[in-house]
Amino acid sequence: MKARVKVALIGFGNVGRHVALELSKLGATIVSASSSRGSLVGADPGSIVELARRGGRLHEHPSLEEDLDPVEAAVKAGAEVAMITIPPSYETGEPNRSIYYRLIDEGISIVTADKTVLAMWFRETMSRARSMGVYIGYRATVAAGIPAIDMAKGLRGRDVDEIEAVLNSTTNYLITLVKGGMDYQSAVRKAIEDQLAEPDPRVDTHGLDPAAKLAILASTLGYEARLEQVEREPLDKVLEDPEQVDRLRSGEPLRYIAYAEPKRGVYRVEPRWLPETSPLAGVTGIYNGILARLEGEQVLLTGPVGPAWRTAKVMITDLLDYMEARVG
């Protein structure tokens, strides 16, 4: 069955290429595609999918219009949804915020894997979208692979006292490598080689990535939470300290925890030694885990997150929600 939806792809990297493949399975139409180098409008969608299948870059496509802006391309192509897979921009939030706001102002809905804009300006973005009747799907921004956003939506209005979560697989991987005998710098090099860490691993090890996810989770729960409010303690200082490394190698569970007491406005990312009985002590490797404490009980969600192909599948679940909610 062909899904009648016109999609603009904004970003054509690891995740964007998999989104193109998933869209072709769904029978959706890719009407434009953009990378940092320019955009395609009106190209044969099959040629874009073929490029994705062989892991090509968008600028290899012969019809790429250099410097054609992604929003202009989406508007020109008559896209109704933009699927955004551009890198985060934690310093200024740009060009990400402008891309989102211009899409919204044009009445184009958004499905995104990029955390920047929602971590920094959740309320503003959502109210702008509401005023334009535009949908924003963002399941892929937090623990892409497990329904973390659905969990937060389902707990809205409940009496959530604390969130304790493992939201970053790269740091979990580093902890595992150091525990296994590797020194910290070699572990970081290996994580970059294995494409698990960003070229600048501090996005993970200094907590920006889990802090952004925590801000989005708390905002989804209904609290005013911005990335800048999240206190961050780096993981490196623990993994570079010989005494702490001995403690880790003796078997004590260490996790890089994203912690919130949303009612008190407390948001922190920090290395934490867990009791062995903690459900988060079992969250290792590519698994993430979210433990919500509410009403004297605990709700736990855990499962595998990433890599790019799974993230793309998660974005399709948002697209299906958009299609279901759409009138006409």
Ligand SMILES: NC(=O)c1ccc[n+]([C@@H]2O[C@H](COP(=O)([O-])OP(=O)(O)OC[C@H]3O[C@@H](n4cnc5c(N)ncnc54)[C@H](OP(=O)(O)O)[C@@H]3O)[C@@H](O)[C@H]2O)c1
């Ligand atoms: N990898 C995962 O499993 C995962 C999971 C959850 C969320 N995410 C998030 O998903 C996003 C994409 O990740 P990725 O691994 O696919 O990144 P990536 O491989 O680096 O791809 C990024 C793509 O965005 C394009 N781009 C950069 N700036 C742009 C701009 N201003 N306008 C249009 N296109 C632009 C790049 O263009 P060029 O091709 O010209 O470089 C590239 O095609 C990131 O925000 C990441 O944090 C990823």
